[in-house]
Amino acid sequence: MPGTSAWTTSSEAASLAGHLGLDNLIYLYDNNHISIEGSTDLAFTEDRGKRFEAYGWFVQDLPDGNDLDAVDRAIRAAQAEKGRPSLIIARTHIAYGSPNKQDTAGAHGSPLGEEEVKLTKQNLGWPLEPKFYIPEEALEHFREAIDRGARADAEWQKQFEAYRREFPALAKEWDGFVRGELPEGWKSKIPVFKPSDGPLATRQASGKVLNAIAPGLPTLIGGSADLAPSTDTLLKGVADFQKGSYSGRNLRFGVREHAMGGILNGMALSGLVPYGATFLIFSDYTRPTIRLAALMEVRSIFVFTHDSVFLGEDGPTHQPIEHLPALRAIPNLCLIRPADANETAVAWRVAIERRGGPVALALTRQSLPVFDREKFASAEGLARGAYVMAREKGDSPEIILIASGSEVALALEAFEKLSAEGVSARAVSMPSWDLFEKQPPAYKDEVLPPSVTARLAIEAASPFGWDRYVGPRGAVIGMSQFGASAPYKVLAEKFGFTAASIVRQARELLGRR
Amino acid sequence: MPGTSAWTTSSEAASLAGHLGLDNLIYLYDNNHISIEGSTDLAFTEDRGKRFEAYGWFVQDLPDGNDLDAVDRAIRAAQAEKGRPSLIIARTHIAYGSPNKQDTAGAHGSPLGEEEVKLTKQNLGWPLEPKFYIPEEALEHFREAIDRGARADAEWQKQFEAYRREFPALAKEWDGFVRGELPEGWKSKIPVFKPSDGPLATRQASGKVLNAIAPGLPTLIGGSADLAPSTDTLLKGVADFQKGSYSGRNLRFGVREHAMGGILNGMALSGLVPYGATFLIFSDYTRPTIRLAALMEVRSIFVFTHDSVFLGEDGPTHQPIEHLPALRAIPNLCLIRPADANETAVAWRVAIERRGGPVALALTRQSLPVFDREKFASAEGLARGAYVMAREKGDSPEIILIASGSEVALALEAFEKLSAEGVSARAVSMPSWDLFEKQPPAYKDEVLPPSVTARLAIEAASPFGWDRYVGPRGAVIGMSQFGASAPYKVLAEKFGFTAASIVRQARELLGRR
Numbered sequence A, B: 001m002p003g004t005s006a007w008t009t010s011s012e013a014a015s016l017a018g019h020l021g022l023d024n025l026i027y028l029y030d031n032n033h034i035s036i037e038g039s040t041d042l043a044f045t046e047d048r049g050k051r052f053e054a055y056g057w058f059v060q061d062l063p064d065g066n067d068l069d070a071v072d073r074a075i076r077a078a079q080a081e082k083g084r085p086s087l088i089i090a091r092t093h094i095a096y097g098s099p100n101k102q103d104t105a106g107a108h109g110s111p112l113g114e115e116e117v118k119l120t121k122q123n124l125g126w127p128l129e130p131k132f133y134i135p136e137e138a139l140e141h142f143r144e145a146i147d148r149g150a151r152a153d154a155e156w157q158k159q160f161e162a163y164r165r166e167f168p169a170l171a172k173e174w175d176g177f178v179r180g181e182l183p184e185g186w187k188s189k190i191p192v193f194k195p196s197d198g199p200l201a202t203r204q205a206s207g208k209v210l211n212a213i214a215p216g217l218p219t220l221i222g223g224s225a226d227l228a229p230s231t232d233t234l235l236k237g238v239a240d241f242q243k244g245s246y247s248g249r250n251l252r253f254g255v256r257e258h259a260m261g262g263i264l265n266g267m268a269l270s271g272l273v274p275y276g277a278t279f280l281i282f283s284d285y286t287r288p289t290i291r292l293a294a295l296m297e298v299r300s301i302f303v304f305t306h307d308s309v310f311l312g313e314d315g316p317t318h319q320p321i322e323h324l325p326a327l328r329a330i331p332n333l334c335l336i337r338p339a340d341a342n343e344t345a346v347a348w349r350v351a352i353e354r355r356g357g358p359v360a361l362a363l364t365r366q367s368l369p370v371f372d373r374e375k376f377a378s379a380e381g382l383a384r385g386a387y388v389m390a391r392e393k394g395d396s397p398e399i400i401l402i403a404s405g406s407e408v409a410l411a412l413e414a415f416e417k418l419s420a421e422g423v424s425a426r427a428v429s430m431p432s433w434d435l436f437e438k439q440p441p442a443y444k445d446e447v448l449p450p451s452v453t454a455r456l457a458i459e460a461a462s463p464f465g466w467d468r469y470v471g472p473r474g475a476v477i478g479m480s481q482f483g484a485s486a487p488y489k490v491l492a493e494k495f496g497f498t499a500a501s502i503v504r505q506a507r508e509l510l511g512r513r
Helices: A005-009 A011-020 A048-054 A068-080 A114-124 A136-166 A168-178 A202-216 A257-269 A280-296 A323-328 A341-353 A379-384 A407-420 A433-437 A441-447 A488-494 A499-509 B005-009 B011-020 B048-054 B068-080 B114-124 B136-166 B168-178 B202-216 B257-269 B280-296 B323-328 B341-353 B379-384 B407-420 B433-437 B441-447 B488-494 B499-509
Strands: A026-031 A058-062 A086-091 A220-224 A250-252 A273-279 A301-305 A334-336 A359-362 A387-390 A399-403 A425-429 A455-458 A475-477 B026-031 B058-062 B086-091 B220-224 B250-252 B273-279 B301-305 B334-336 B359-362 B387-390 B399-403 B425-429 B455-458 B475-477
Touching: A011 A048, A011 A257, A026 A048, A026 A068, A048 A058, A048 A086, A048 B048, A058 A068, A068 A086, A136 A168, A202 A220, A202 A301, A202 A341, A220 A250, A220 A257, A220 A301, A257 A273, A257 A280, A257 A301, A273 A280, A280 A301, A280 A323, A280 A359, A280 B280, A323 A334, A323 B323, A334 A341, A334 A433, A341 A359, A341 A379, A379 A387, A379 A433, A387 A407, A399 A407, A399 A499, A407 A425, A407 A455, A407 A499, A455 A499, A475 A499, B011 B048, B011 B257, B026 B048, B026 B068, B048 B058, B048 B086, B058 B068, B068 B086, B136 B168, B202 B220, B202 B301, B202 B341, B220 B250, B220 B257, B220 B301, B257 B273, B257 B280, B257 B301, B273 B280, B280 B301, B280 B323, B280 B359, B323 B334, B334 B341, B334 B433, B341 B359, B341 B379, B379 B387, B379 B433, B387 B407, B399 B407, B399 B499, B407 B425, B407 B455, B407 B499, B455 B499, B475 B499
Parallel strands: A026 A086, A058 A086, A220 A273, A273 A301, A301 A359, A334 A359, A399 A425, A399 A455, A455 A475, B026 B086, B058 B086, B220 B273, B273 B301, B301 B359, B334 B359, B399 B425, B399 B455, B455 B475
Antiparallel strands: A387 A425, B387 B425
16 A cells, blocks of 8 residues: 555445455555655644554554564564454555665655666675666565465365365356356346336335346445345345355445455456446446446446435435436446336346446436336336337437437336327337447437437437437436436426426427427 | 545544644544434444544543533633544433334434333423423524624634724735735736647656746645655745645645545635645546535646556556546536646636635646747636637538547647548547537537537546537547556557557548558
């Protein structure tokens, strides 16, 4: 952990690691007293050791980080410590041995330079050549790790073969897990919802899906940043993951969104199917970790509920506006905003089957109808990012209504009204731009025919980015401003999210009154 | 500070407040042991008091938060404490007095309900009517504040009148400050750069502007999250703001981007002209505070340098991609990405003169030419968000090149090449979508004539959102993927940010080879 930089962003994780008593975790604090601006004393004078003791950590102070025996003893003591993580604070010197740059901020962001490297080597009694000199003793020490690793691997393989003979089914399960396969038949438990199951918020549908698949998907593990009841992400009848009982699958992250994202990524790297939940507004606190998941190409699943102004009374500080486009802009993140319970079920399947990148689900607080899929197209269309939900009469639509999530129900209502007026309209559900962009051009043109330029998007979020799909002759019913505190139906009227308002704007786009 | 929620996000601020010894700051910790998921013990068992002691705070523990005399004594002790902020940990009970809901998580997110309110009142010996009962004693106590406030105000006015008689010039300055006016003549110090001043990174130009205007703008105050040398935001010859010497104007935020944003907002609310700097990639850590500035309509200035993959060797973890669109999506945030030193100077003027919302400046690490403004249009065009930098030959352009920041120089180079080939091209500098959208339609159509559909945008960032300006027949040279670690000129070749690549794509758009 260099200087101060990881210090503040890691504090959530450190607090949780202390709570969970993770005694296989050791932080080494490279306490060189130097930050980019100068001495750490310029801004950072807290008692580091005491803070970590407050987190429940075992803290050791090393006055000389170059005393290798002392470092070795401290690491062994940390490994021996039971029931709490360890912090080793080692007093070090940046640019150690450099006659002109040791203990200076100048050595933080820039290389020493040719001349100073020479002076440093002279000062340390090292040979000037070769340029990248590796002392024989260090090389030998590191090379011991090769044999040691080979021996440990052989030993483990031997043990595992014995295990495989004794428990062939479990061993097979393990092999599948290591290869990143999902257990056979896990998908069969994904529920199908009937219209009579509604009205149902997509967060509730999500909770039902999670609980239905959890027994058949033992690598599914997750939790929430202190919003489990609100995000509907608790696995019922499943134990908590807590200090001393690490077999549980319900994680209690506490109000620590940043740490939650980092932990999901670590679990995803190990082959688990991890999910973490909070309100969409708080996705801002997880962005750096979502971005790392996207960059590392791991499938962490972020569950973001209360996904629009329609969360209602909590008001504009809690109402997401820019968050959908801000997430869509992250390369390799698959954002999905399902329109009803069945789209939510398909979204979970797509999320869990995804390889090579994270998924974010945007779910509603408010109840939504469960669409009659005899009447409308199958929710399987979600997997293609966008699909024709309700088709026009005749050869080609005059206008296309495009919506996501909770606004699809409104679009369908407007579709009915327009059809009744004799307007040939099409309604498209567009839960995921990312999935849609991956489709072949022919499919994209089939859903959004280029010849149809009267297009109206409806989404209770910033319209930023929608130009891509509505084009210069289209329009967007979105939120170009912050929200307001009121019951959601009042907000829907105020901000124009009603079937009547959609119909009015559709008529305008078509040049009719 | 309710439960745990402000607890983790406030830790950066708490550490800095301890460092700065802010003894006029008192946190009251409503220690009710309840979070949304249940007992705080589910996730949060650190020693809160000890953590704050580690930050250098004065900590008091109150076993009974309903003991009003004890609360009163604790607050007075906190006020009397010199040289450090105070934390008062008061053991309280959520839904106090409610026979069925006290000390339960159910009382956290939901109201008690009619029946339970009645039972609570009975239990506390309160009258059942009126529904919103305010005890006379409480009312009287609060009403005392009206007289006390009036007396304090009168006293202050009297003192200030005396001050005004003695120091009329300073009093006038103060009045201007309170009215939110900027001191006369402050703008005259903004430098104008000559082409021979270049090449110059816009972060360097920004540093020169800041240092030129600081003496004439005493309310200008700011700093960086441990990146002052890299972001070029240190005011030279100006003292630090540190414990015991609070008249300095260089703030040392440490690696605490979230706290930095919150502090800027507080200073902006008090009428100061505050700025805070970090790398654009770390804007993710400040988003919640940028959003609050936008919502509260205060002019905090965020300086984000190293604004593209062209920061080079630090690689993809440090190279912003989605950050420009993610910031553009925030309502009421004015993002400006100036193209050269003179646009940077105008950007600072626009930022400081803005009312009613925050500004973010995106500045380069790498050097850029200072454009010859005899040859190209004046940098004053920045104030309108976008302007024609180099105009086509003839009545109407065949193609429009649109660029921001470091890519404007490339666009101008491509403009020259295309012109030499006989293509009638126009080059538009577009530093701010927000400012451009505020222009009258006639101006927008003048800069980007709707009839010209061959449009090529060049910006070293996610192309997300550019459809708005390039339209369905245009194209974007942007970054649809994460970056890579290499010197910036290598990256420019690899990712197609060269005049040759722009010319090639322009020819393609025009259907030429």
